[in-house]
Amino acid sequence: MSAPVATKNLIEVRDLQVHFGLNTSFKSRLTGRGGASVKAVDGVSFDLAEGEVLGLVGESGSGKTTLGRALLGLVRPTAGSVKLRGEELVGQPERALRPKRRHLQMVFQDPHASLNPGMTLQTALAHPLQIHKLTSGNAETEAKVRETLELVGLYPTERFATSYPSDLSGGQKQRAAIARAIITGPDLVVADEPVSMLDMSVRAKILDLMIDLKHRIGLTYVYVTHDLASAKFFCDRVAIMYLGRIVEIGTVDEIFENPKHPYTQALIRAIPEPNPDKALPRDLPRGEIPDAARPPLGCAFHPRCPKAFDICGWESRDMRAILEQRWVEGGEDLYNAERPLVGDLEKLDEAGHDAFVPAGSGKDPGALLAMLEKIREEEPDEPLWKGVNAMNAEAHGVRIAFEPGIDPPLYDTDSSRAACLLYKPE
Amino acid sequence: MTATSTVTGTPDKPPIAEPPKRRGGILSKIAQPYKQSHGIQRFMLVTGTLVSLLFIFMAIFAPLIAPFSFDTYQSDGVRFPTQGEPSDLNPWGTTVQGFDVMSRTIYGARTALEVVVLAVAFSLAIGVPLGLISGYVGGWVDRILVLIMDALFAFPYLLLAIVAAFLLTNTIDSGIVVTAIAITVVYVPQYFRVVRASTLSAREATYIEAARAMGARPRTIIGKYLFGNVIQSVPVIATLNAADAILTLAGLGFLGLGIQPDEAAEWGYDLQRAISDAGAGIWWTALFPGLGIVLAVTALTLVGEGLNDVLNPTLRRRRVKKPVISSSAVGPASAPEVESEVG
Ligand SMILES: Nc1ncnc2c1ncn2[C@@H]1O[C@H](COP(=O)(O)OP(=O)(O)O)[C@@H](O)[C@H]1O
Ligand code: SF4
Ligand SMILES: [Mg+2]
Numbered sequence: 185m186s187a188p189v190a191t192k193n194l195i196e197v198r199d200l201q202v203h204f205g206l207n208t209s210f211k212s213r214l215t216g217r218g219g220a221s222v223k224a225v226d227g228v229s230f231d232l233a234e235g236e237v238l239g240l241v242g243e244s245g246s247g248k249t250t251l252g253r254a255l256l257g258l259v260r261p262t263a264g265s266v267k268l269r270g271e272e273l274v275g276q277p278e279r280a281l282r283p284k285r286r287h288l289q290m291v292f293q294d295p296h297a298s299l300n301p302g303m304t305l306q307t308a309l310a311h312p313l314q315i316h317k318l319t320s321g322n323a324e325t326e327a328k329v330r331e332t333l334e335l336v337g338l339y340p341t342e343r344f345a346t347s348y349p350s351d352l353s354g355g356q357k358q359r360a361a362i363a364r365a366i367i368t369g370p371d372l373v374v375a376d377e378p379v380s381m382l383d384m385s386v387r388a389k390i391l392d393l394m395i396d397l398k399h400r401i402g403l404t405y406v407y408v409t410h411d412l413a414s415a416k417f418f419c420d421r422v423a424i425m426y427l428g429r430i431v432e433i434g435t436v437d438e439i440f441e442n443p444k445h446p447y448t449q450a451l452i453r454a455i456p457e458p459n460p461d462k463a464l465p466r467d468l469p470r471g472e473i474p475d476a477a478r479p480p481l482g483c484a485f486h487p488r489c490p491k492a493f494d495i496c497g498w499e500s501r502d503m504r505a506i507l508e509q510r511w512v513e514g515g516e517d518l519y520n521a522e523r524p525l526v527g528d529l530e531k532l533d534e535a536g537h538d539a540f541v542p543a544g545s546g547k548d549p550g551a552l553l554a555m556l557e558k559i560r561e562e563e564p565d566e567p568l569w570k571g572v573n574a575m576n577a578e579a580h581g582v583r584i585a586f587e588p589g590i591d592p593p594l595y596d597t598d599s600s601r602a603a604c605l606l607y608k609p610e
Numbered sequence: 611m612t613a614t615s616t617v618t619g620t621p622d623k624p625p626i627a628e629p630p631k632r633r634g635g636i637l638s639k640i641a642q643p644y645k646q647s648h649g650i651q652r653f654m655l656v657t658g659t660l661v662s663l664l665f666i667f668m669a670i671f672a673p674l675i676a677p678f679s680f681d682t683y684q685s686d687g688v689r690f691p692t693q694g695e696p697s698d699l700n701p702w703g704t705t706v707q708g709f710d711v712m713s714r715t716i717y718g719a720r721t722a723l724e725v726v727v728l729a730v731a732f733s734l735a736i737g738v739p740l741g742l743i744s745g746y747v748g749g750w751v752d753r754i755l756v757l758i759m760d761a762l763f764a765f766p767y768l769l770l771a772i773v774a775a776f777l778l779t780n781t782i783d784s785g786i787v788v789t790a791i792a793i794t795v796v797y798v799p800q801y802f803r804v805v806r807a808s809t810l811s812a813r814e815a816t817y818i819e820a821a822r823a824m825g826a827r828p829r830t831i832i833g834k835y836l837f838g839n840v841i842q843s844v845p846v847i848a849t850l851n852a853a854d855a856i857l858t859l860a861g862l863g864f865l866g867l868g869i870q871p872d873e874a875a876e877w878g879y880d881l882q883r884a885i886s887d888a889g890a891g892i893w894w895t896a897l898f899p900g901l902g903i904v905l906a907v908t909a910l911t912l913v914g915e916g917l918n919d920v921l922n923p924t925l926r927r928r929r930v931k932k933p934v935i936s937s938s939a940v941g942p943a944s945a946p947e948v949e950s951e952v953g
Contacts, residue, residue, distance in 0.1 A: 258819060282827070285824060288823075292820060294816055300838075302838040311834070315825045315830070368824070
């Protein structure tokens, strides 16, 4: 893809945060504040040049949709700044945002749910025009609707104008949703996984349509996807998201030719190879995405990172995961031998670099320490041990002192920018 | 990383072969549950509808059908007998006050229709907008409305209607309107609850967010996007409440509240006047108004339950979501479902 003619920044995002309150306790429910929160977007910064296509790529739950919605003010950021051509959007009341919405539009993931089932396409597409008073008179509105339907490939337009969403196929619905998004002549379109719910056969056509529209009416896209391969095809730049953060951002070439972050590297290795002879073993990061309400300390990727080392943020919960993993894989005998030595594992759920592993009731903490040392010897490659500074038997268990980790910001590398301590300048 | 789901459907071929299906008008919408139903459901629906229509017909054309007016006590200058047995002149006999039972029973249908139509209209006019606002706006508006409606709902319904009728009798002249308002107070919470609940789920629909994204005001979103999709749950409760309203109306009439005897014929009032007759072997004064109540209530209930049976399974089927199976080895962990607080 050719480099964009970057004139000026359309959008500037700085330290954007969207935290959702979980309202767990009765009191916080009653008062509407306090309680735990999900850090869906947790300090994201990037610029978006006019005419550029930025891909937001990440596993489900990494905060891509929330970031897209926050750009449009559909969800209120808890902190940070979003500027549209230098004008601050965060903190503005809904009333002040409404007129700006014609410049910022969204195409949603599920085309079957994003159109009002009770409206014909004519009514649905005319409504944004009426809201922003972009046309005068019904004839002009109708003409504009027809023109837009034609633009997205829904012709004969008179037939589609009178049809209801239930009359359309998935691809046609998404074309209609795109038509609704572009009819007000927006600058930015956030496309939230626009093809993930469509048939394979129509995905490429919809992406082609979006590229075509970009050239014809001059759009800037934020393309949200969990499919790195489609981002390669569609984007100028790519931001890899993990647990509400951008962990790597760079041009498509940088990200695909020379990925820096271990997470990006794993994602790229996991792209299915169409030629089965060349297919590498699929090497997805181990484990699951952690709970966004209680993210890991240090680098949030460290529990899954194959390259993690001492300062990546090892902590008590990792110890529990290692023990459970070992017992699951080691079989019943190992479990029966080792499990009784350890007390309540939930004691490890309190996140901290100073972990206390309780001994089983009536068990000698010394035996527990010996067991942990044995595990360490048996699995020297387990990166967790690099972060262990000391293990000491105490009265009722073993205390482990972990190396306090560092939460990496985006570091410059020789190509992209990556939030990984491997690139931390000395 | 896997695609969340793939929707199988007709592949994308822009010029569609056959013209999109035309939506029928309101008539075909009404006919739909009758076409969809079968067996016992259809029998219930059709019987209920026919009997209801019969009552409505009776109510509208009461002056033409009934031999006399509801307050006629004489014919050609000759007074009717009191508690007279069925005769050629008074086919269903006369009451203790010397009114014609047949005429009063037929006119009773008219009173019931007037009150029920008014009450349903009032309840809809109040309950539906409040439910929409409460469900869409949320926050403290919602909390206060829910509190009030729950308090009303917790009251025994007849007691509530009695209190309302009692308070209103001196301020409003028309007993029909007083009774209709009293009944409205009883049923508004039900519409409110149902509409609020469906608004709460519809509010999360993507097309509502899309409407916000295009810059629509809350008022427009409620009117153009929520109303049409939420209102579909209303016909069933409206019919069932209409049946209930007839009972409440009769209850109030029986207690002598609301409609005055000289204002209109009312089955409940007539039943009350007929109580002492029954012991004396005078069966006709209680039988016909009683039958009126039972048949009208049964008919409307049949329609309501029939509609419920036909409409709700399809509603339910449409709402069923595919279970998402996520395997930790390949798929992404499913994100925790968190309820959002939209202020
Ligand atoms: N309205 C909301 N209320 C509370 N939590 C939410 C809400 N929307 C999203 N989340 C949480 O924020 C995180 C990111 O979600 P999302 O942005 O949808 O991720 P993605 O689009 O990458 O799958 C998830 O943990 C999700 O549960
Ligand atoms: S900082 Fe880098 S090496 Fe360390 S855990 Fe994170 S991604 Fe892996
Ligand atoms: Mg998403």
